[in-house]
Amino acid sequence: MKLSLPVVAVAVAIVLAVSGCTSGGEDASATEERDQDVAAASEQPTPRIVQPGAPGEPNRVLTPSEAAALTSPPEHTEADVRFMQGMIAHHAQALEMTALIADRTSRDDLPVFAERMDISQTDEIEQMKRWLEERGEEVPDLDEGHEHGDHSDHGGVSGERMPGMLTEEEMAQLEAASGEEFDRLFLQYMIRHHEGALTMVAELFEQNGGQEPEAYRLASHIDSDQRIEIARMQQMLAEIEGE
Numbered sequence: 692m693k694l695s696l697p698v699v700a701v702a703v704a705i706v707l708a709v710s711g712c713t714s715g716g717e718d719a720s721a722t723e724e725r726d727q728d729v730a731a732a733s734e735q736p737t738p739r740i741v742q743p744g745a746p747g748e749p750n751r752v753l754t755p756s757e758a759a760a761l762t763s764p765p766e767h768t769e770a771d772v773r774f775m776q777g778m779i780a781h782h783a784q785a786l787e788m789t790a791l792i793a794d795r796t797s798r799d800d801l802p803v804f805a806e807r808m809d810i811s812q813t814d815e816i817e818q819m820k821r822w823l824e825e826r827g828e829e830v831p832d833l834d835e836g837h838e839h840g841d842h843s844d845h846g847g848v849s850g851e852r853m854p855g856m857l858t859e860e861e862m863a864q865l866e867a868a869s870g871e872e873f874d875r876l877f878l879q880y881m882i883r884h885h886e887g888a889l890t891m892v893a894e895l896f897e898q899n900g901g902q903e904p905e906a907y908r909l910a911s912h913i914d915s916d917q918r919i920e921i922a923r924m925q926q927m928l929a930e931i932e933g934e
Contacts, residue, residue: 770900795873855887
């Protein structure tokens with residue numbers, strides 16, 4: 692059967708119209724899919740920046756505005772300098788105390804404990820001296836005019852003894868003791884000495900110090916070490932007092 696020209700023309704027009712609608716529908720669908728992908732990408736969560744908390748405190752996630760303000764690492768502060776200067780002197784007295792152990796103790800474990808303390812605190816003193824030198828700050832002269840561990844005018848506040856430090860009289864008492872009396876006195880004094888160091892770390896963070904990465908690392912490491920050593924000394928003291 693032969694179709695007339697008008698009928699063929701109408702059929703072609705219908706085919707073209709349908710083809711056009713299909714093509715247009717596919718383009719719209721593809722565009723919509725691309726828009727959805729872009730929107731999904733833009734909704735991806737931004738990386739979280741976590742600010743470490745002070746020893747014993749939880750970490751804190753910074754807000755976007757706080758994170759944007761962190762364009763460069765924080766610089767050291769006067770609180771950092773006082774802490775480093777003071778802790779150098781604080782550690783130095785602890786080393787003077789441990790130097791008395793070999794000739795006075797009655798325990799086998801105390802010299803081993805003291806040796807470990809000597810190694811860690813000597814290393815920390817060198818780190819703190821280097822920290823001060825690299826920043827052009829004064830490094831305490833521990834040998835100038837001090838006897839029996841009296842370093843009370845170092846650490847930023849002249850004439851004020853740092854937390855936990857022994858007086859000259861207490862150092863003399865420790866030097867004069869021996870045997871179990873020495874062991875008990877040493878542990879009591881050194882526990883107090885270490886607790887003083889923890890106080891110094893806490894005061895540093897209370898004064899908004901320790902924000903510089905290296906200052907934070909040093910202070911946190913000291914805090915952790917001193918807590919571990921306090922626990923061990925408390926155990927040894929309990930053994931003496933339980934005898």
